[in-house]
Amino acid sequence: MSDLFNQALIFGVLGGLGLFIFGMRTMSEGLQKIAGERLRRILAALTNNRIIGTLVGIGVTALIQSSSATTVMVVGFVNAGMMSLVQSIGVVLGANIGTTITAQLIAFKITHFALPAIGIGAGLKIFSKRNRKLTYTGEILLGFGLIFFGLSVMKDAFDPIKDSEYFRQLFLLIGDNHLLGVLVGAILTMLVQSSSATMGITLALASSGLLTFEASVALILGENIGTTITANLAALGTNLAARRTALAHFLFNSIGVLYMLILFPFFLSIISFITPGDADLVIQTQQQAQQFGMELGDKPYIARHIANTHTLFNIINTLIFLPLVGVLATITTWLIRGTESQVDLRPKFIDMRVLNTPPIALGQARAETRRMAQHALEMLKETNLYVQDADDKRLEGLEQKEEAVDILQKEITDFLVALSQQSIASQTSRDIASLMHMVNDLERIGDYCEKIWLLAQRKKSQKISFSETAKEDIKRIADQTHDFLAFIIGALEREDKSVMEKAEFFEKSINQLEETYRNNHIARLNTGECAVLPGLVFIDMLHSFEKIGDHTFNVTKALVGYR
Known part of the structure; x- marks a missing residue:
């Protein structure tokens, strides 16, 4: 009997928790898909104003229903240099408040709607393939239903242990020893x-009557410390500022828990004052059970008390620390000392840990692609200068840039492939394909830059001389190619898709220059004005610049959505 009892408890808790977590993830993914571009616009609103940063943290976390995802994103942004340490702390403070919406949601006594929500949600997800919004709505409903069904399964699994003296003493110990409760949470x-x-789990235990309100609050306080471990894990291998952001998250949650433990009775009295009903009221009669739609031994009011505790703790903590963000940044800087050494070859924006948030992941891929494009533009500029002055001091920088472009092409492609395997919207899938084309063309531009400077090296080492006309021709096509790439990268930065007409002009102009200069050179060869060896180098350079123009035009097509 004891074995069956233990088996039912373990299977029920594991199954219920699995349904709950899967439901949270499904609902979160549906919300992200519907939010889509709006989520990106909210993130774009980030400024150095700590209040706006906090509001953005609340908004983003409320939309994606995951403070862990928000803090991991923030760590990634700081690592990429998109956010300052002070700004990031404000956003994480907001994320702490945003995540409490989850607890408020599941505190509603709507478990009986779980199965209908699962049925309707699954139906919409399966049978509404042509209507994306209905499909995403189905995911939200399905996730919503699974959350409450999972809670119901966990609660039922805990019912048999209500009469267990061992568990009763264990939960009483947690209630009497608040520090132990914090540690367990x-x-x-x-x-x-x-x-x-x-x-x-806390709500299921408390609603079943197994946890007192005091024990529940202690567990909740511990949960607020435990959740910071996600950001600190995300910060492993990142730069100093990102690690400091993660540490700041741990510090203000831990300090908040510390002063809440000191003011524990006062804090509980505030929660009891603002929340109707007695948190530890236990249903003892069938009449009460019918009135609340619950079972004997359950606590009808404790779920709302727990949700309000979670929300109020984070609001108070945020209000206290918001004016002290600068002080907190100073403390974390003192605790994690050192100066940052930038590694140019490493991707700065993409982070595999945000793949579960496709709109954010796509934004990161775009940012990394723009960075790769800037490397390609700088490489072309330096290549053109090297062709003119043959200064070997430029070669080390050119080689580093070429290596960076190669590495970024691989890293971005791997990231986009992994993102394409997530549950994503059709537009996101098209955007991924366009970015893949773009990074491949940018990498080819880097390859042709390398070919040009190797030709220039050969020209120098073999003491090959160009005629003045050939020098002018190379300079003119090089400048035109650089102007074309600079124009398109500027459009890429602005996300300006109205550039096709001018891009076509550039591309045709470069093609005409290449054809004209090649024909003129052949004419000079025929008249003996040019030698064969310089001519081969000249023709290869012309061809390489023309190919850079072709790949730049391909980038344009990917930008405007033709690829």
Whole structure:
């Protein structure tokens, strides 16, 4: 009997927790797909104003229903240099408040709607393939239903242990020893890597009457410390500023928990004052069970008390630390000392840990592609200068840039392939394909730059001389190619898709220059004005510049959506 009891408990908790986490993820993905570009616009609103940063943190986390995803994103942005340490702290403070919406949502007593929501959501997801919005709505409903069904399964699994003296004493110990409760909550959240999942377990235990309100609050405080481990794991291998952001997240949550433990009775009295009902009221009669739609031994009011505790703690903590963001940044800088050494070859924007948030991941891929494009433009500029002055001091920088472009092409492509394997919208899929074309063409531009400077090296080492006419021809096509690439990269930065007409002009102009100069050179060969060996180098250079123009035009087509 004991074995069956343990089996039912373990299977019920594991199954219920699995349904809950899968439901959270499904709902989060549906919300992200519907939010799509709006989510990116919210992130684009980030400024150095700490209040706006906090509001953005609240908004983004409320939309994607995951503070862990938000903090991982923020660490990535800081690592990429897109956000300052002070700004990032404001966003993470906001994320702490945004994540409490999950607890408020699951505190509603709407478990009986779980199965209809699953049925309707699954139906919309399966049978609405042609209507994307209905499909995403189906994902949200399906996830919503799974969350509450998972909670119901966990709650039922805990019912048999209500009469267990061992478990009763264990939960009483947590209630009496607040530090132990904080430690248990922190460790559990670290293990499951989701404060929402730990919140679900806490709500299931408390609603079943197994946890007192005091014990629940202690666990919740611990969960707020445990959730910071995600950001700190995300910060491993990143730059100093990113590691400091993660540490700041840990510090303000931990300090907040510390002063809440000191003011524990006062904090509980505030929650009891603002929340209707007695948190520890236990249903003892059938009449009460019918009234609340619950079972004997359950606590009808405790779920809302727990949700309000989670929300109020994070609001108070944010209000206290918001004016002290600069101080917190100074402390983290002092604790994690050192100066940053930039590694140019390493990707700065893309982060595999945000693949579960496709709109953000796509934005990161675009940012990394723009960075790769800037490398290609700088390489072309330096290549053109090397052709003119043959200064070997330029070669080391050119080789580094070429290596960076090659590495970025591989890293961005791998990232986009991994993103394409996620559950994504059709527009996101088209954007991924365009970016793949773009990075491949940018890498080819780098290859042709390398070919040109190797030709210039050969010209120098073999003491090959160009005529003045040939020098002018090379300079003119080189400048035109550089202007074309600079124009398109500028459009890429602005996301300006109205550039096709001018791009066609540039591309035709470069093709005409290449054809004209090649024919003129052949004419000079026929008259004996030019030698054969310089002519071969000249023709190869012309061809390489023309190919750079072709690949730049391909980048244009990817930008405007033709590829």
